[in-house]
Amino acid sequence: MSEIDIKDILRLYRDPKIARRLAFKIRDIAKDLEDVLIMHVCGTHEWTITHYGIRSLLPDNVELRAGPGCPVCITPASDIDNIIKLGMEGVVVTVYGDMSRAKGGKGMSLEEARSRGADIRIVYGIQDAFMMAQRDPNHKYVFFGVGFDTTAPATAYMVKKGVPDNLSILSSYRYVPPAVGALMMAPDLAVDGIINPGHSSTVTGMKPYKEYFDRNKKPMVFAGFEPIDVLLAIYMILKQIETKEYKMENEYTRSVTWDGNVKAMETLLEVFLLSEGYWRGFGVVDKSGFVFRNTHKYVDARYIYGLSEPRDKEDFVAGARCADVIKGKIDPVECPLYMKECTPNYPRGPPMVSIEGTCKIWADHKVTGIIKCRF
Amino acid sequence: MTDVVKMVHGAGGQAMQSFIKEYILRHLGWGTGEIPLSSLDDSGAIDGVVLKSDSYTVKPLFFPGGDIGSLAVAGTINDILMIGGRPIALALGLIIEEGFPFSDLDRILKSISNTAMKVGVPVITGDTKVVEKGALENLVLNMSGLGVRHPYLDHNLEVVKKYRDGFDEKWLLDSNIKPGDKIIITGYIGDHAIALLSVREGVNFEADIKSDAAPLNGLVEAALKMGGVVAMKDPTRGGLANLLNEWSEKSGVGIKIYEECIPIRDSVRNVCEYLGLDPLELGNEGKAAIAVIPELADKVLEAIRQNPLGKDAEIIGEATDEYDFVIMETVIGGLRAVPPPIGDPIPRIC
Numbered sequence: 001m002s003e004i005d006i007k008d009i010l011r012l013y014r015d016p017k018i019a020r021r022l023a024f025k026i027r028d029i030a031k032d033l034e035d036v037l038i039m040h041v042c043g044t045h046e047w048t049i050t051h052y053g054i055r056s057l058l059p060d061n062v063e064l065r066a067g068p069g070c071p072v073c074i075t076p077a078s079d080i081d082n083i084i085k086l087g088m089e090g091v092v093v094t095v096y097g098d099m100s101r102a103k104g105g106k107g108m109s110l111e112e113a114r115s116r117g118a119d120i121r122i123v124y125g126i127q128d129a130f131m132m133a134q135r136d137p138n139h140k141y142v143f144f145g146v147g148f149d150t151t152a153p154a155t156a157y158m159v160k161k162g163v164p165d166n167l168s169i170l171s172s173y174r175y176v177p178p179a180v181g182a183l184m185m186a187p188d189l190a191v192d193g194i195i196n197p198g199h200s201s202t203v204t205g206m207k208p209y210k211e212y213f214d215r216n217k218k219p220m221v222f223a224g225f226e227p228i229d230v231l232l233a234i235y236m237i238l239k240q241i242e243t244k245e246y247k248m249e250n251e252y253t254r255s256v257t258w259d260g261n262v263k264a265m266e267t268l269l270e271v272f273l274l275s276e277g278y279w280r281g282f283g284v285v286d287k288s289g290f291v292f293r294n295t296h297k298y299v300d301a302r303y304i305y306g307l308s309e310p311r312d313k314e315d316f317v318a319g320a321r322c323a324d325v326i327k328g329k330i331d332p333v334e335c336p337l338y339m340k341e342c343t344p345n346y347p348r349g350p351p352m353v354s355i356e357g358t359c360k361i362w363a364d365h366k367v368t369g370i371i372k373c374r375f
Numbered sequence: 376m377t378d379v380v381k382m383v384h385g386a387g388g389q390a391m392q393s394f395i396k397e398y399i400l401r402h403l404g405w406g407t408g409e410i411p412l413s414s415l416d417d418s419g420a421i422d423g424v425v426l427k428s429d430s431y432t433v434k435p436l437f438f439p440g441g442d443i444g445s446l447a448v449a450g451t452i453n454d455i456l457m458i459g460g461r462p463i464a465l466a467l468g469l470i471i472e473e474g475f476p477f478s479d480l481d482r483i484l485k486s487i488s489n490t491a492m493k494v495g496v497p498v499i500t501g502d503t504k505v506v507e508k509g510a511l512e513n514l515v516l517n518m519s520g521l522g523v524r525h526p527y528l529d530h531n532l533e534v535v536k537k538y539r540d541g542f543d544e545k546w547l548l549d550s551n552i553k554p555g556d557k558i559i560i561t562g563y564i565g566d567h568a569i570a571l572l573s574v575r576e577g578v579n580f581e582a583d584i585k586s587d588a589a590p591l592n593g594l595v596e597a598a599l600k601m602g603g604v605v606a607m608k609d610p611t612r613g614g615l616a617n618l619l620n621e622w623s624e625k626s627g628v629g630i631k632i633y634e635e636c637i638p639i640r641d642s643v644r645n646v647c648e649y650l651g652l653d654p655l656e657l658g659n660e661g662k663a664a665i666a667v668i669p670e671l672a673d674k675v676l677e678a679i680r681q682n683p684l685g686k687d688a689e690i691i692g693e694a695t696d697e698y699d700f701v702i703m704e705t706v707i708g709g710l711r712a713v714p715p716p717i718g719d720p721i722p723r724i725c
Contacts, residue, residue: 053707
């Protein structure tokens with residue numbers, strides 16, 4: 001096989017001519033359609049959309065909205081409280097940087113817990129936590145496992161291989177397919193089409209989405225993260241709506257397959273089982289929470305320390321519409337606190353904290369409204 | 376809580392702008408002159424004399440493509456050039472930490488000498504202080520510069536007047552821009568900041584990127600000789616994003632730029648993508664943004680490209696009354712606002 005420069009491939013996915021032609025085709029199809037609401041569920045998709053100004057290219061009757069795709073945002077407030085409690089009791093807490101700044105139900109974040117004496121260490125992954133715990137056997141360590149199908153397999157793999165006795169894990173991992181299923185059914189959203197997250201689906205495959213698609217047939221496209229990927233996904237969804245032929249389509253063929261990463265999923269399900277999962281701001285979704293199996297309770301911080309199960313409680317700052325932003329009911333600019341009391345320097349809710357949060361992405365790009373291109 | 380000065384107050388972004396406007400100008404903004412302090416332009420001017428002072432705290436002192444010495448000469452000279460001045464003399468303030476090696480000092484002074492000699496601007500006065508160990512890190516330079524009206528400035532302004540009724544400005548001010556004016560950038564952006572970042576402790580990555588630090592005398596002369604330039608500014612701290620927002624605000628116009636046209640090296644773009652930096656917010660030390668009346672934009676661009684430091688120059692956009700802020704058409708044709716950066720993503724680059 002001849003060597004292809006990765007940069008040249010990427011360039012094609014940002015090609016101005018292809019993008020303009022796609023934008024033209026999108027507007028052309030949309031002329032004959034009623035209002036269309038397309039939802040995506042990934043912070044990285046939102047970044048691409050905002051960074052490249054994709055919304056400005058869409059006709060007025062096609063709306064693109066971010067749903068629950070930010071791991072920090074959907075992590076239950078009660079689990080943040082749980083991990084803070086462990087930290088205050090002397091357990092060394094290892095956590096992703098973003099997660100340390102999100103506030104729990106008592107209005108405190110791990111960062112603030114640190115200033116009150118808790119030992120909080122920022123890590124890039126469970127490997128770092130593993131090393132720290134191994135080097136320091138006289139202290140108890142806990143890793144705060146947050147995120148989706150993308151980050152959970154690494155943890156499952158480490159647990160399978162064996163972790164030091166002094167390291168436990170608080171699992172707030174969530175499984176994306178059932179949440180997408182719930183979004184498609186949500187009566188208050190009336191979603192017309194879904195852009196599925198390319199990286200999560202690379203792990204899960206397209207297959208687990210089939211039951212939700214069959215239950216409620218709506219256009220569903222698995223998409224990558226370059227601007228052409230997103231434009232193509234929008235085009236594919238509109239085309240399905242135009243022809244009324246709804247299907248599960250794969251735009252991200254260079255990564256997503258029907259079966260996904262079988263090995264990763266097997267490892268995941270060997271260590272975890274899928275149980276009821278609470279998504280902060282969105283609600284309880286059946287079979288969406290990764291819970292340690294009985295065979296692996298020995299690393300489960302929830303079991304070891306007798307921590308509470310995630311509570312189905314909103315826990316947001318008064319007046320903030322974090323829940324509506326996370327769920328995808330509104331855009332950030334519709335929240336009365338956006339860029340007023342709530343800014344990236346003084347975030348009042350998780351969507352303004354995380355780099356994958358819709359509010360933070362909009363704020364970083366100084367979005368105060370949608371600019372539309374004139375054609 | 377006691378209010379104290381933070382890094383962000385000196386980082387070239389929005390926070391520094393408001394710090395200067397609300398704090399420094401409150402004390403010192405009373406002076407008048409052809410270009411007073413209150414106009415917050417690249418240099419000041421009074422009675423036909425241009426004056427500029429700039430301090431340099433770059434870290435590390437030596438970096439690919441330059442050092443604190445060449446940087447100081449280029450930075451101060453460029454600021455004098457940018458308002459239409461011809462630099463004629465420099466003043467060097469040296470503040471050295473006890474224990475600083477003579478070998479390094481030698482290198483820095485040689486570099487100052489070489490850079491200044493190339494453009495024929497001598498250091499005619501200066502001052503030296505040594506402070507005890509720990510009172511500052513290694514060495515801080517102050518480079519002040521003196522200039523006069525550039526010999527081609529009046530010719531350039533006459534050309535502008537021919538095309539623009541009622542134009543009566545005496546200098547190339549940030550507030551001179553009108554809708555329609557084209558914006559030229561004289562070459563690749565982001566090189567300086569990324570070159571520095573590549574040799575920072577704890578960051579090191581392999582990238583063959585050199586700082587662009589260089590005085591722009593020849594390039595500016597070529598542009599003014601052609602004529603039609605209304606404003607010039609060097610995108611140092613805060614980068615192009617900050618520069619364009621300052622122009623937009625001071626001139627009361629919108630500015631639309633085209634992402635496709637902005638010269639950015641692949642290597643710089645890759646580092647930026649990897650580290651989540653915006654190339655538009657990165658500092659440069661050998662580039663200028665030049666606003667030109669639309670009728671002569673192509674000719675000025677050609678003239679700039681004749682100069683080795685301007686060979687990669689491009690027209691990147693124009694002033695417009697369609698918007699009242701800075702907006703960018705992205706590579707895929709979408710639109711997004713280009714906000715002024717809050718602070719510098721990479722501190723201590725100059």
